Amino acid sequence: xxxxxxxxxxxxxxxxxxxxxxxxxxxxxxxxxxxxxxxxxxxxxxxxxxxxxxxxxxxxxxxxxxxxxxxxxxxxxxxxxxxxxxxxxxxxxxxxxxxxxxxxxxxxxxxxxxxxxxxxxxxxxxxxxxxxxxxxxxxxxxxxxxxxxxxxxxxxxxxxxxxxxxxxxxxxxxxxxxxxxxxxxxxxxxxxxxxxxxxxxxxxxxxxxxxxxxxxxxxxxxxxxxxxxxxxxxxxxxxxxxxxxxxxxxxxxxxxxxxxxxxxxxxxxxxxxxxxxxxxxxxxxxxxxxxxxxxxxxxxxxxxxxxxxxxxxxxxxxxxxxxxxxxxxxxxxxxxxxxxxxxxxxxxxxxxxxxxxxxxxxxxxxxxxxxxxxxxxxxxxxxxxxxxxxxxxxxxxxxxxxxxxxxxxxxxxxxxxxxxxxxxxxxxxxxxxxxxxxxxxxxxxxxxxxxxxxxxxxxxxxxxxxxxxxxxxxxxxxxxxxxxxxxxxxxxxxxxxxxxxxxxxxxxxxxxxxxxxxxxxxxxxxxxxxxxx
Numbered sequence: 001x002x003x004x005x006x007x008x009x010x011x012x013x014x015x016x017x018x019x020x021x022x023x024x025x026x027x028x029x030x031x032x033x034x035x036x037x038x039x040x041x042x043x044x045x046x047x048x049x050x051x052x053x054x055x056x057x058x059x060x061x062x063x064x065x066x067x068x069x070x071x072x073x074x075x076x077x078x079x080x081x082x083x084x085x086x087x088x089x090x091x092x093x094x095x096x097x098x099x100x101x102x103x104x105x106x107x108x109x110x111x112x113x114x115x116x117x118x119x120x121x122x123x124x125x126x127x128x129x130x131x132x133x134x135x136x137x138x139x140x141x142x143x144x145x146x147x148x149x150x151x152x153x154x155x156x157x158x159x160x161x162x163x164x165x166x167x168x169x170x171x172x173x174x175x176x177x178x179x180x181x182x183x184x185x186x187x188x189x190x191x192x193x194x195x196x197x198x199x200x201x202x203x204x205x206x207x208x209x210x211x212x213x214x215x216x217x218x219x220x221x222x223x224x225x226x227x228x229x230x231x232x233x234x235x236x237x238x239x240x241x242x243x244x245x246x247x248x249x250x251x252x253x254x255x256x257x258x259x260x261x262x263x264x265x266x267x268x269x270x271x272x273x274x275x276x277x278x279x280x281x282x283x284x285x286x287x288x289x290x291x292x293x294x295x296x297x298x299x300x301x302x303x304x305x306x307x308x309x310x311x312x313x314x315x316x317x318x319x320x321x322x323x324x325x326x327x328x329x330x331x332x333x334x335x336x337x338x339x340x341x342x343x344x345x346x347x348x349x350x351x352x353x354x355x356x357x358x359x360x361x362x363x364x365x366x367x368x369x370x371x372x373x374x375x376x377x378x379x380x381x382x383x384x385x386x387x388x389x390x391x392x393x394x395x396x397x398x399x400x401x402x403x404x405x406x407x408x409x410x411x412x413x414x415x416x417x418x419x420x421x422x423x424x425x426x427x428x429x430x431x432x433x434x435x436x437x438x439x440x441x442x443x444x445x446x447x448x449x450x451x452x453x454x455x456x457x458x459x460x461x462x463x464x465x466x467x468x469x470x471x472x473x474x475x476x477x478x479x480x481x482x483x484x485x486x487x488x489x490x491x492x493x494x495x496x497x498x499x500x501x502x503x504x505x506x507x508x509x510x511x512x513x514x515x516x517x518x519x520x521x522x523x524x525x526x527x528x529x530x531x532x533x
Contacts, residue, residue, distance in 0.1 A: 398490075
């Protein structure tokens with residue numbers, strides 16, 4: 001063992017910092033660094049030391065542009081028996097979040113375990129935004145290093161794609177036209193049955209991304225119409241168009257459920273279901289009002305379900321604040337891969353089982369953080385947020401300035417809505433005005449106001465809560481090296497975005513981005529985020 005260890009030189013780059021050797025180099029004696037690695041591979045550290053054939057397969061299912069609008073989350077109009085059954089067989093996380101409500105940003109964060117401001121993917125890959133470094137550690141490379149076959153079906157949507165060396169990639173387009181939907185399960189079955197090595201497979205469906213196609217491939221069999229539904233409560237508005245859009249969004253969810261059923265049936269036919277950890281999540285909220293491209297709950301709160309036969313308690317609902325950033329350390333741990341240093345998330349394993357009545361619940365984070373930068377060049381408006389068990393604080397980094405994302409959503413999808421907003425109740429009308437020109441801080445009581453209509457920041461009765469969350473947010477931004485704290489960076493990035501806009505219209509061809517050069521800097525150790533008061 002010592003001779004083998006002395007000849008290994010394994011390096012993992014710390015995000016934003018120099019490469020760091022995790023074990024003793026050839027020329028040095030066996031020291032503390034080598035001992036640390038040996039411990040990490042022992043049962044005492046909670047990691048499996050079993051042969052690779054006994055490691056779990058990992059099936060990661062990602063849907064597009066949907067929040068927790070599933071039957072198991074209490075949505076009355078959606079019919080999702082497959083995902084409801086998956087939740088009944090495993091763990092449903094009631095308070096699960098993505099770090100940013102955007103496709104590329106959410107997916108890069110999931111696969112690297114880093115906030116967008118840490119990995120660099122702060123906007124859409126299709127608009128030239130990219131990670132700072134190609135060698136940023138990610139789930140794919142870490143699992144390949146311990147012998148996993150890796151595959152992806154559906155879009156990756158991160159720059160550079162070469163940073164994620166999947167062994168197999170099928171259906172690389174976004175497929176928003178919903179063509180050949182049966183191919184997802186077919187390709188998955190071929191991949192899962194291709195060998196006996198443990199596998200990691202990410203299946204990425206186009207539903208429920210716009211356009212909200214009412215029926216595709218005969219799915220759903222009995223589509224909903226606007227007469228069958230009510231708009232999502234966090235809109236605060238009700239119009240015929242909103243009902244039709246909501247109905248077709250739900251139709252996308254019903255179709256998604258059928259396709260996930262085909263996928264899970266393929267897993268069952270492969271004979272590997274009993275040794276496969278299944279994770280299902282949405283990449284962010286719906287592309288409707290106050291959802292995608294915002295920091296509100298409708299944008300950042302998602303469904304997250306985990307089933308791992310023999311390791312998860314059936315029909316368990318967890319209320320803890322969890323993030324998709326927790327998935328990378330979770331998956332590396334169950335796979336027996338070397339942990340990546342300085343990830344802000346933490347393994348979810350303590351939350352996957354019911355604990356004996358006489359034992360304490362696992363210590364978990366008290367505060368959860370999200371952020372926003374932009375999606376495309378149409379909607380640059382940086383924000384930072386923190387929430388605890390009850391309250392949520394949003395910091396707008398360009399307070400008093402018009403948020404272009406407000407007009408972008410209304411003009412693109414809801415041109416007739418302004419009159420409806422003006423006739424809404426006072427709290428709802430005020431909430432849309434606040435979205436258009438936000439103050440420096442917004443504070444919401446998610447217990448009494450779960451849809452974030454009443455801003456409590458100006459209320460003196462909540463000054464203590466406001467001060468506490470401001471402090472938590474400032475500390476987190478400093479600890480995670482938020483480069484928008486550096487004087488001049490916010491204005492410089494905004495200038496790069498503004499330079500591609502002519503006559504109010506942005507163009508990719510005119511967009512030149514150099515932010516990775518001045519945002520990126522070596523970062524020291526970052527502790528796990530807010531586990532303790």
